[in-house]
Amino acid sequence: MPIYEYICTQCGNEFEELVFNDEKPVACPQCGATETEKLMSACSAKVDGGGPNLEALQGSSCGTGGG
Template sequence: MPLYEYRCDSCGRDFEALVRGSSDRPTCPSCGAQALTKQFSVPAAARAGSSPGPSLPVCDSPASGGCGAMGCGGGFCAMDN
């Protein structure tokens, strides 16, 4: 079952949704709208000499959406790079 990234046309929130089939219509978890734009997803790729797993450290405040720095959120913090 594919996991897709969407942006809500109504409130602008970015989110991921599991889409089980062509009849499955995702909705925005913030406002409930179905007017969504599918985003281009780029899979993570391993680099030579790197260890498997996330390359960014876990953010200290994921419940609040991150520390507010650009690229922060979703459980990873860009400020710790």
Template sequence: MPIYEYACKECGHEFEELIFSQKDEVVCPRCGSGNTEKLMSACAAKVDSPGPDFNALKNTGGGCGGGGG
């Protein structure tokens, strides 16, 4: 059950809504209008590792520039 971000076209209020079905009507919690639009939102993901250690690659001579440090 995803949470979507919406904006009310009547009062401009932005809010989040938990949607159980795509058929559900989304109503603005501020003014009660059903004239809303879904906003584009960024997603978040949990990562178990911190990722690559880019400092370890410094001065190794690899990459686009070639050459060695």
């Protein structure tokens, strides 16, 4: 059962909801309105070996627009 992020078009409240049935409208917990929109969520992933080597990037043009 996925957790989705929503925004209420009536009051602007952003909230998360565990969704059992995509066909049923999701109500805003703040105002109770069912005029909600699903938001695009960021995802994350774990990569073996950790993140980028920041020391190796220092002094390089990586991420600086090439200058």
